[in-house]
Amino acid sequence: MTGSWKTSVAATTWAACLVATGSLAIAGVWDSWVATVVLLLGAVLPLVLLRVVVWLGVPRWPAAAVLTALLVLTAYLMTAGTDGTLVESLGDAVPRLLTEPLPYAARADLLTAPLVLVALVSLLAGLRLDARTRVGPVAGAVVLYVAGALLSAGATDPHGLLAVLLVALAVAGWVLLDHRPDDARRRIATGLPVVAGLAVVVAGVALVPVGNAFEPRDHVDAPVLSVELPSPLPRLGAWAANPDAELFRVQGDPVPLRLVTLRDYDGTQWQASTRYSPLGSPGEKSLPDGRLRQRSDLRVQLDALGGPWLPTPGDPVAVSARDAAVDLESGTVYDGRAGTGTRYDVTGVADAPDPDDLLSATVPTGGDAAAYLRQPELPLSISTYGARITRGAGSPYETALAIESAVSHNRKLTARAASGSAFWRIEQFLFGEPGTPGARTGTSEQFATAFALLARDAGLPTRLVVGFGPGDPDRDGTLVVHGRDALAWPEVYFDGLGWVPFNPTPTDSAIGSSRPTVAQPPVPDSDGPPAPQEQPTEAGASPQDDDAAAPRPAAGDSGGGVGAATLALGAGATVLVLLLLVLALRRLRSVRHLRRGAPGAWAEVLDTLALAGVPVDRTLPATDLADAADARFGTSAARTVADSAERTVFGPGGAEPSAGDRLRTALADVRRAARSSVPAWRRWWWWVDPRVLLR
Incomplete structure (x- = not known):
């Protein structure tokens, strides 16, 4: 060599x-x-x-x-x-x-x-x-x-x-x-x-x-697949009507599975995502993920599920299906070739915050969260109902709990209920008279939609998820998901914690079961919108008895003068009683507010803005609302109240010492400036205006 x-x-x-x-x-x-x-x-x-x-x-x-x-x-x-x-x-x-x-x-x-x-x-x-x-x-x-x-x-x-x-x-x-x-x-x-x-x-x-x-x-611009498909919400009734139908099988962790996540609502229906990209494509979500997330690895085999979406245990990290594409915003996975017999491995992550952190959590109010707060103006009956059931909530989390409790109260889950998410259907679901078709009954579509509409109106960024419970274990350990496991549930976004599920549907589902419990929120006295109050009659008397006991005018005597005077006095007395009642209720409302310190004083400022005819955007921070009010009225007192309220609610300490006199002075300045800004003919009506009682 x-x-x-x-x-x-x-x-x-x-x-x-x-x-x-x-x-x-x-x-x-x-x-x-x-x-x-x-x-x-x-x-x-x-x-x-x-x-x-x-x-x-x-x-x-x-x-x-x-x-x-x-x-x-x-x-x-x-x-x-x-x-x-x-x-x-x-x-x-x-x-x-x-x-x-x-x-x-x-x-x-x-x-x-x-x-x-x-x-x-x-x-x-x-x-x-x-x-x-x-x-x-x-x-x-x-x-x-x-x-x-x-x-x-x-x-x-x-x-x-x-x-x-x-x-x-x-x-x-x-x-x-x-x-x-x-x-x-x-x-x-x-x-x-x-x-x-x-x-x-x-x-x-x-x-x-x-x-x-x-x-x-x-x-590099990732290829985007555009599809126009209705949301699967109407299918919840069909799945519930066939509770034993086997939809798919799962091997892996027993966790809830998402099918489609819905963000956009137009007053008639929820709209599914229309743009899907390859998994791993660059892009950022509107709202960042929570600090703590749970990872799950599953193997799924589809059976009678139907549709082009693939169930996942959260935001997909890896999917073995070759043709799978993902909506980067919601994590919904689309596969146009999916069908009976399709098998795939999926790894997903979902927000899993420490339950104790929810009690003091805040929510974003604008900018990136706007898409999850946007909805058409609610009917007055729904918005008034939402304001009433959340009136005593002291934090965003308590607000969500109050809505969850109120929506599920005295309403029935049934697979035979009419589907739909339009305003009229939700009003029927919430306030319908017993015996009316669809009244106070619905599938999880109506329960979840009612929660989402009320939560968004209260300033909570909310989305809707159509998915399934973990399913029932088979003899070999495989989890079998049936039609009865299908469910829609709302999720609320909290700063730093991510999306937290709630379950207003009265089921035994484990969704949201790990959340902390607080004092049970009060159930509203009535599940309907406020009705005009009627003046009570004396006990044991009826209109017919009053007519019979009333003296009749003698023949040849018309009695018209006496009747007119009586009616005039009665009308005047009624108006006076109503004014005194409103004045008393207004005073009682103010006393209750001021007992709460700075947060109550801020509630009084909001009442003052309503009396002055100033529109209030609930999605804005209190400081922004206060600055706008001060600029309108030419004062700085509203910002003083707002700053004190935020320090009391979110600050590490309690109420400031000797802050009561300063708050009362600032509140009086706001009231004085706001009342001076309205026309003279409205100033005398200021103290008996009943509008604030409906807030």
Whole structure:
């Protein structure tokens, strides 16, 4: 064996190791060892075959041309079973790879282009291996390493180990394969410090903390699938009417499953998402995830579920279904090819806040939360009902509990109830007279929708989820989800905690069962809208008795003068009694407010704004409302009350010492300025205006 032959084998081995190391950076973005083996073969075989053929005496360039043709044939065979052609697969490779969720599945349409790149780099490294500088293999390995880093944003080599290995191989080859006549030991002694120094530099660069990595996916528009489909809410009744129908089977954690999450409501119906993107596509949600999240891994097999949506245990992280796409805002997963027998693995995460944190949690009021507060103006009956049932709530969480309790009170769940989410249907569900079709009965669609409308009107960002309970365990441990497990439930967003489910539907579902309990919210005296009060008659008397006991005018005496005076006195007395009653109720309301300190004083400011005819946007913070009121009335007292109320409610301490006099003075200033801003004819009516009693 000659020295030249040994040098050729050593150089070939060195170049193959370099290219193979570079290909590992690309192979790391696949979830299967099959892709790694294919790419390693693509990195080694073309180079080795080229060197063998050249050693046998075949010219380099013709040999490279033949191997390139074989590579094209291999790529063609790989794409023969896909939906597109070889040209389409190669031409669309970059956008397809940058919009496909990571890690990649071992599919031919995803693997073809990287394999062609690795094999071409291997051929070029073999062609340039005999050059004097031996830069070709190193440059090829660097190209593959950079390609892998761009595909994964550096995730395939987080600690820089592959980079260190590439540097070590490159320097070792340049030192050991150099054809200088001096001693090999001297070359090794010279090269080792260089290799060690470069390794330390590369490792240092890899380990130094940096900012956000460059993400090429952020600069590529993900393909968007647009579909127009109605929400599955009306199907709740059909599922409930067939309680024993098997919808799907689940292996994994017993957690609630989401089918569709709904955000937009137009007064008639809830609208499902229409835009879906590949899982992992770049994009941000309107509201950030909670600090604590629970991860669940499931294997699902569909049966009689129907529809194009896939149940998931929260926001999907990974879905094995090839054609699955996701709505980036809600986490709803769409698969147009799903049907009976479809199987898929899914990993999802859902917000799981510490229950104790809910008691003092706040909610966002504008900006990013606007989409979850937006809805058409509610009918007066619903908005008045909502104001009444939440009047005593001291925090957003207590407000949600009050709505949940009120909606479920004295209402019945039935599968035979009329479906629908329109205003008229919700009014019928909430306030309908017993015996009227749909009155006070409904599926979980009506319970959840009523909660969502009332919660949004109270300033709570709310969405609706159509999903299922965990199901019943089978003998083999598989969870079987039946029609009776289908349910719609609302979720409220809290700052830092994320989406928290509530269950106003009177069922034994475990949804929302981990929430903390507080004092049971008072059930409203009436589940209907306020009705005008009637003046009571004396006990034991009836209108007929009054008519019989009344003296009749004598013949020839009309009695008209006496009757008119009586009516006038009666009407005047009635008006006076009503005015005194309103005045007393107003005074009682103010006393109750002021007993609560600063929050009650702020409630009085809101009453004052209502009396002055100033519209109040409940979604705005108290300080913003106060600033607007001060600007309108030319005072600074409203902001004083608002600041004190927020410190009392959200501050770490209790009420400020000696704050009562300051609050009463500020409140009097607001009242005085607001009353001065209204026309003179309304000022005398100010203290007996009954509108604030309906707030």
